[in-house]
Amino acid sequence: MAASGVTSNGSERRSANFRPSTWDYNFVQSLRSGYWEERYMERVEKMKEELKDFICSEMPQVEKLEHIDAVQRLGLGYHFEVEIKKALQTIINGKTNRSGAFDDDLPATALLFRLLRQNGFNVEQGIFERFITEDVSNFKESLREDVQGLLSLYEASFCGFKGEAIIDEAKIFSSTCLENLKGYHIWAKKIDHALDMPVHWRPNRLEARWFMDMYEEDQCDRSNPILLDLAKLDFNIVQSVYRDEVSKLARWWVNLxxxxxxxxxxxxxxxxxxxxxxxxxxxxxxxxxxxxxxxxxxxxxxxxxxxxxxxxxxxxxxxxxxxxxxxxxxxxxxxxxxxxxxxxxxxxxxxxxxxxxxxxxxxxxxxxxxxxxxxxxxxxxxxxxxxxxxxxxxxxxxxxxxxxxxxxxxxxxxxxxxxxxxxxxxxxxxxxxxxxxxxxxxxxxxxxxxxxxxxxxxxxxxxxxxxxxxxxxxxxxxxxxxxxxxxxxxxxxxxxxxxxxxxxxxxxxxxxxxxxxxxxxxxxxxxxxxxxxxxxxxxxxxxxxxxxxxx
Structure with a gap:
């Protein structure tokens, strides 16, 4: 519909010269789902039951945290909300020191902090105090080359609140160290990804797509192949839902x-x-x-x-x-x-x-x-x-x-x-x-x-x-x-x-x-x-x- 170039008072209308849509609406309306077959749904349900048992099973606390983080970054957290909260509560209940920190393990403490906050648990910045009140200069020096620790601390720092000076200091220190390691480390992809945008600021669907590749590359003793298979299949099933939805919306938009x-x-x-x-x-x-x-x-x-x-x-x-x-x-x-x-x-x-x-x-x-x-x-x-x-x-x-x-x-x-x-x-x-x-x-x-x-x-x-x-x-x-x-x-x-x-x-x-x-x-x-x-x-x-x- 062409709009009149003159206003009701006779003046010329402005134009922002917006670019037209880059999408062909005939193509969008033709999008169809491809993953609603019963065989796919049966596979999902079977893998979900296996993973529920896995999340709730006995394992070292740090390993459990890593698995919970992987589940959420792979886009599967919505399937296991009850199990994740139960597992995190069990870890909290099992902490013997008052701050809740892992003794001498900053990466694990930072991961715990981030997961607790992101999942609605009350955790104070004091969880990090024991790492900075002893010999902060030696501690920082030992951490400079610990990329896993730096990444964990950096990601946790974006879950901070106003007035949390320890968290602010952690962000400045970890980001500075990671900047110095860019391009010179075997973890370069992860460093670049984190510095480009922290995981707490990333939309889940796109983070899941990226993290699948990383999880597959990092295959190790702690990796769970069922988790990766479910993530891929679930992503495609959800994508099928989106295709149906946007196809109908395109029809609505064109009809308007x-x-x-x-x-x-x-x-x-x-x-x-x-x-x-x-x-x-x-x-x-x-x-x-x-x-x-x-x-x-x-x-x-x-x-x-x-x-x-x-x-x-x-x-x-x-x-x-x-x-x-x-x-x-x-x-x-x-x-x-x-x-x-x-x-x-x-x-x-x-x-x-x-x-x-x-x-x-x-x-x-x-x-x-x-x-x-x-x-x-x-x-x-x-x-x-x-x-x-x-x-x-x-x-x-x-x-x-x-x-x-x-x-x-x-x-x-x-x-x-x-x-x-x-x-x-x-x-x-x-x-x-x-x-x-x-x-x-x-x-x-x-x-x-x-x-x-x-x-x-x-x-x-x-x-x-x-x-x-x-x-x-x-x-x-x-x-x-x-x-x-x-x-x-x-x-x-x-x-x-x-x-x-x-x-x-x-x-x-x-x-x-x-x-x-x-x-x-x-x-x-x-x-x-x-x-x-x-x-x-x-x-x-x-x-x-x-x-x-x-x-």
Whole structure:
């Protein structure tokens, strides 16, 4: 659908010159599953039973920790949540020293710390004190060449909370040592992988794909061949689920006709990837379907506000969002009317599904967050039209909402919970810290993907512009400051997600995983706006290319 080049007041419409989708929707609609045959499901169930017994069996504590870590990094943790928690509790109960550390074994202590925090157990940074209070200089010197210890300490340090000085020191020390070992060690692949992005920041599906190769290369006495076989087969089965889901979504998107809009980003596949990375377990297809649809609407409306609409049109559009009424929709220009109606109908479709499945009217809560979106989009448009340069604080007050993370995280609650609660929905609509920090990471990583020439052009404000304008800092110093804000947000979210999570279901994981997906999409540039680089390769790994397995 070609959009009119003139606004209702006669001025020329702007264009962001977004690149078209890199995907052929006929191909996407033709995707089919290949791993739902009964023989595959029978193999999975048999291997799962063997591995449940294995995880619960007697073995040295350090070996058990390594196996639990492998299970989770291979993408199989969701099959063995009960067994993993039981095994970790047994290890905690068996620790005789007060701190819970393994005597003289820092790598094992760091692994224990990371696994306990990631699995919701309370563990203090004091677990490391005995390693630094004796002879810290000798200890550091002995660790410099212990790559396994450095990697374990480095990975654990990303599970830290605000104010944990020991963890901060561990991160600086281990990362510096690993940087010095890059390219000169037999563990070079693992060092490069860790320094590129720590495992705590990596989306599970892509980490699983990489870790399978490492696990296979590292075949040793402690490796479990059944674990690797199950990981490969399970990955392909989950991929088959994704193929069916994205095929149906592509049909929905094409039927809406929004893929023909020439002023906005056509990013259905990328939207699906965001949501598949947020909640990857196969049983939560309803989340991926409903939330992908909502995400498509967020990007569509964001482009209306950022690029297409005039100031007068956007004021009127915001009033329609606030009233949530289409009775006088003809007052809007045709293209904006079409976009608003698509958002309105899609939201009501999600509301209908929730009413049918849960007997609960979710639309008032969705509407409340859409109103927040509209107001912050309008505020940002006002800055542009008036030439206002916001402070960093002023910018973040609006832009952490306008990027849309709050809406998607709300979807992660009501599409995955067994029973919805009015109290929890009110709590989520007030944006608790864990939601805010996740969205803040999304906002800041998006901003960091801005190229230097885009900063000079200044088409749309980003946090980097605001900080540079406000302080006069250089671009390099500004990027370092924004990266420090990302790290602080991770620390705060870690504490909120690991220690306090009143929401049942996968909501906690969704908050962490939205931030992880953000780190992935924007690591090497704008992988959402310009998705023909790493993003397309990641989509192929997740959706298109199965893993070769033994028949």
């Amino acid at each position: 006709g929004l893929n023909k809009m020439d002023f906005c980003r056509d990013r259905l596949m990328e939207h699906y990837l965001w949501n598949a990375l947020m909640i990857y377990e196969p049983q939560f297809g309803a989340f991926r379907e409903m939330s992908t649809k909502i995400t498509c609407m967020i990007t569509l409306m964001d482009d209306v506000y950022d690029v297409f609409g005039s100031w007068e049109e956007l004021q009127l559009l915001t009033k329609f969002i606030e009233r949530w009424d289409i009775s006088q929709i003809d007052k809007l220009p045709l293209t904006i009317r079409t976009c608003f109606l698509a958002m309105y109908n899609t939201t009501n479709e999600v509301g209908y599904w929730t009413m049918k499945e849960q007997g609960f009217n979710i639309i008032p809560y969705l509407h409340k967050l859409w109103v927040n979106q509209g107001k912050t989009w309008l505020e940002e448009a006002k800055w542009y039209h008036e030439g206002h340069k916001p402070t960093l604080k002023e910018y973040l007050n609006a832009s952490v909402t306008s990027i849309g993370g709050h809406l998607v995280l709300l979807c992660s609650y009501f599409t995955t919970s067994d029973k919805l609660s009015k109290e929890i929905l009110e709590y989520l609509c007030n944006i608790p810290n864990v939601m805010y920090c996740s969205s803040l990471i999304l906002r800041l990583t998006n901003d960091l993907s801005t190229l230097s020439d885009e900063l000079v052009r200044g088409d749309n404000f980003k946090s980097l512009h605001c900080y540079m304008n406000e302080t006069g800092a250089s671009e390099e110093a500004t990027r370092q400051h924004i990266k420090s804000l990302v790290q602080d947000a991770w620390k705060q979210m870690n504490e909120d997600a690991f220690c306090y999570n009143p929401c049942p279901g996968p909501f906690r994981g969704a908050c962490l995983n939205l931030a992880r997906a953000s780190q992935l999409f924007y690591q090497y540039g704008d992988g959402h706006g310009i998705p023909d680089r790493e993003t397309k390769d990641n989509l192929k790994l997740i959706l298109i290319q199965p893993i070769l397995i033994k028949q």
